[in-house]
Amino acid sequence: MHANIKPVSLRPLVAHDAGALFSLLADGDVATFTSTIPHPYRPEHAEAFINSRARDSDRVVARGIVVAGHDEIMGVCSLNLFDMHTANVAFWLGEPFRGMGYATQAVLAMLDLAATLGIHTVIASHVQENHHSAQVLLRCGFVPAHQDERAFHGRHAVFINYTRTLATP
Numbered sequence: 001m002h003a004n005i006k007p008v009s010l011r012p013l014v015a016h017d018a019g020a021l022f023s024l025l026a027d028g029d030v031a032t033f034t035s036t037i038p039h040p041y042r043p044e045h046a047e048a049f050i051n052s053r054a055r056d057s058d059r060v061v062a063r064g065i066v067v068a069g070h071d072e073i074m075g076v077c078s079l080n081l082f083d084m085h086t087a088n089v090a091f092w093l094g095e096p097f098r099g100m101g102y103a104t105q106a107v108l109a110m111l112d113l114a115a116t117l118g119i120h121t122v123i124a125s126h127v128q129e130n131h132h133s134a135q136v137l138l139r140c141g142f143v144p145a146h147q148d149e150r151a152f153h154g155r156h157a158v159f160i161n162y163t164r165t166l167a168t169p
Contacts, residue, residue, distance in 0.1 A: 008105045010063035010077060010113070013050045017064055020073050021046035024094030033130045034092055035152060053078070061113065065093065065106040077106040079113065085120040091136070103136045111140065115166045122166060128158040137162050 022043050025031065031039035038045055053062035059081050064073035075093035082088065089110055093103050114122055124142055126133035142162035149156050 005101045005105075007068045008065055008074075008102050008109070009068045010106060010109050011066055013053050013062060013064050013073070013076070015047075015050060017073050018043065018046040018050055021049065021076075024073075024075070027095070029095055030092045032153075033127055033133065034090075036090075037092070061110075061117075063106075063110070065091075065097075065102060067102075074102060075106065077110045079110055079117075079119075079122075081117075081119070084118060087114055087117075087119045087122050089114070089122050089124050091133075098132065103132075104139045107136055107140045111164070111166060120166055122164045123162065124164075125159045125161045127152060128160055134160065140164070 022041065022045075025037060025041040025046070028039040028041065031037040031041065053060065060078060061081075062076060062078040065075040065077055066073055074097040075091065077089070077091040080088040080090065089107060091103055091107055091110075093106075111122060122142075123145070124133075124137050126137070128147075142164045145161045145163045147158055147160055149158055151157075152159075
């Protein structure tokens with residue numbers, strides 16, 4: 001992690017985040033490596049995403065990633081619950097915020113939240129060519145579990161799947 005990095009925190013998404021989401025996702029760079037972000041990304045996509053994630057459901061916890069003490073989001077980290085003890089973590093950061101350790105901090109914070117929810121096993125995956133996500137997951141203690149091939153943006157892609165066991169409080 002970088003020596004002068006500011007700590008991040010996770011906070012619920014709110015309506016005024018739509019502009020920042022749109023700005024961070026409009027160029028399509030993030031969509032290249034995610035299966036759920038459309039491209040081209042439109043303002044109504046940001047509004048719909050926030051409306052669907054504004055309140056935690058029994059299946060999804062989504063949080064905006066912010067520098068502690070600031071309000072402007074720089075990405076999103078989510079926890080998708082499969083059952084009472086297993087969840088998937090997913091994350092993305094806008095281009096200006098990459099390579100500074102923010103994603104690692106955000107994932108670690110989400111893992112802490114998962115542990116408080118009683119989650120024992122967290123899984124994650126990324127498309128094989130997404131080396132940055134691989135680095136984040138490895139720094140967060142995930143272990144490569146297996147590879148599989150899936151349809152992804154109109155092609156078949158190899159995904160690397162990871163797992164991490166949490167100590168619950």
